[in-house]
Amino acid sequence: GNSVTQMEGPVTLSEEAFLTINCTYTATGYPSLFWYVQYPGEGLQLLLKATKADDKGSNKGFEATYRKETTSFHLEKGSVQVSDSAVYFCALRSYGGSQGNLIFGKGTKLSVKP
C-alpha cells in the first residue's frame, strides 16, 4: 500500500543553518506530494506541493523536488530562522481511485536556536 517515511526528529539547528528533512514514499500510480507544517498550537498548513515528477514546490524559502527515480521529496531551506520552529509533515495523495485522502509521515520536529 501507499506510505510515507520521513526522518525521525527532533532536529535542532542554529539560525541560518541549512535544513534538509528527508522524505521517501511508496505509492502505486502517480501521487501528488505535499509538505505540511504545524506551528505550535495551530493546525496543519500546506507549505508546498508538487504534482508530477521533477516538479519543484517552493514557499517561504523552502523547496522540495519530486524525484520519481528515488521516490523522494526532501524538504530543504538554505537558511532557517527561529520562526521556522515547527513540526513538518510529508504527505502523498494518490491519483485515481481514492477520493483523495492524504497519507502522512510521522512528522519531524524542527527547533531553531538563535
Add this chain to the structure above:
Amino acid sequence: EPEVTQTPSHQVTQMGQEVILRCVPISNHLYFYWYRQILGQKVEFLVSFYNNEISEKSEIFDDQFSVERPDGSNFTLKIRSTKLEDSAMYFCASSTGTLLSTDTQYFGPGTRLTVL
C-alpha cells in the same frame, strides 16, 4: 483569509461516553475530512464526506464513528462509546474538490480528545 475552525480545542471524557467534535469548514468547499493523530504517531485518515454522504472511510472508522453535516456550515464527528485508544488529536479538513489529486486540503487547529 478563510480558515477551518474546530471546537472544542480540548475535550476530556470518560470511557464509554459519547462525544461530538465540531468543525466549520471553509464556506465554498465541497469535500470534508476527518483525520486523527495519536500522540507520537502518524496523522491518519478517518473519513471523507461529499454531497451529504461518506465518500471514503478507513479501517479505523468503524461503527462507533459517524459524521454528519447537520446544517449548511457545521461538520461533526461523533464517537458513540469512547475507548481509551480513541485519545488523540482530531483534525478536520476541507477542500474545494475541483481536482482531488492536487486539491489542497485546509486543516483546522484540531481537537485534543482525552478519554479517561
